[in-house]
Amino acid sequence: MFNTALIRMFLLRHTKLVAIVAAAAGLLCLFLTLLFPNMPDDEAGVVSASWPPIVRDLFGDPLLGFSDIHAWLHLQIFNITFWAIYGVLAAILAAGIIAREIECKTMDILLSCPIRRRDVLASELAAILILLVLAVLPALAGCAAGLAAMGGEIRLGTLVMVGAEGVFLSFSLASATLLISVFVPNQVLSAALAVAAYGLMFFVDSVLVRLVSALEPCAFLNPFHFYNPEAALIRQAARPGDLIALFAFGATGAVVAALVFARRDIRC
């Protein structure tokens, strides 16, 4: 199922991009953590009251965020910034699996090698998972360094948990990109469509579901339903089941992509 030569080549060809993104994300996380305002509760309450509810739903509530450093991390980093960075990275990497091979006309030679199409997808998705894990580490280190500098408590387990949620959410975005690229073998388009779809699903999960109760029974179809960094950061009540669900989204997308791709004509 996994081909080591393919995995190694995918890692090799994307090290530079991933290193740059990881370093930048690490610095950004450090910088954002250092901005913690550390307000007294009542002042934070005033700020919170001045934010419209939809903004609080979307970005998080400053009531806790401005007074508790872990809630600040959620507000500033893990609610949106974190998955947005790694989600876009994952989409770009995943667009390299099918869309770029077809755009660059390298697919014919690759598929004339004795490797099943589904093994190509599985191997390169595995490589993406490895790259995402490595890319997330500097961001978590940036948060930890920021926490240390601001005198906050470093909860390693919590950071690992939110990092893992971010990785699996981004991984599911990668497999969504892959699935789209089976039909739209264009790098920019497939990545942009997948990221836009995830942006929409984020909006549905954080705002729309609260406004339209009819959506609630279908909420579990949305990966963001299982992306709850606030549970780990604020309530210290991380749910490992969320990780499994997020991974299942990624795996399902990949399996569907592989099934469809296996029977399609390769465009040249």
Added chain:
Amino acid sequence: MDKVIETRGLTKYYGAALGIRDVDLVVRQGEVFGFLGPNGAGKTTTIRLLLGLLRPTRGEIRLLGQDTRRRFQSLLRDIGYLPGDFGLYGDLTGAQYLEYLMRLRAGRPTPEQKAAMNRLMRRFEIDFAKKIHGYSKGMKQVVGIIQAFMHLPRLTILDEPTSGLDPIMQEAFYELLVEETGRGAAIFFSSHILREVERVCGRVGMIKEGRLLNVEAMNERGALLGKKIAVKAPRDAAAMFQRLSELDGVHDAALRGGTLELLFTGDMRQFLRFLAPFEIQDFTCEPPNTEDVFLRLYRADRDV
């Protein structure tokens, strides 16, 4: 296991557009089979169907004696492929790319395969240490050719392999084909260059508008497709024209002014004897261009 390629009723439609229709091909072990056709004839479509990159609308394909619908991946170990229009990973050097593909094609390459790769790299001397995005079209073509042969496949399928090669590289490529058939491998290659096909192929299949017209073996003179002849004889041309039916192998004869033009596939000595009694000013004899040949074959095919 004598037949390395066998297709039956192979047909491909791209939506409503015809790619190829009812192509029945047989290619045997140890032969160089040329697949000749003008632009848009269906050469690339046929080749990509053989490689499983396209799914046939209908028809069957057997490669190396096996139905390709089952265990296709293991068959691919013994097949080499050079696409007509391909890209390479520009961020790798030629050598890195070849090593990578060797691992994909052969898993753990045998010493023979490694030696074959090195031999090929020496034969086509280009700078393999340079990144591929700095390569010219011909250099990329060389890398493409090497990757198609380096794992010592039993069958190599090439789509217009000499495009972009200079005459020296072309020569090296033709020599390679001879060596490959020498070790029993079969080569299937498409081209629209008649001379090339005449020179290196044992048999030739001709395709036009998606239909395989006919498969011919080279005759003993090596000339598959005859000669285009023009005889300038202002006084006798008309008389010659009338007596042409005495000869075998005359096609598309036409009288233009005082010049008789025709395509001749018969015995040249007989033709020269036929000319001897006439008063001739000028005589030219040249290989026909692809379009002439296709016109002839196409007409012949339609008349059948």
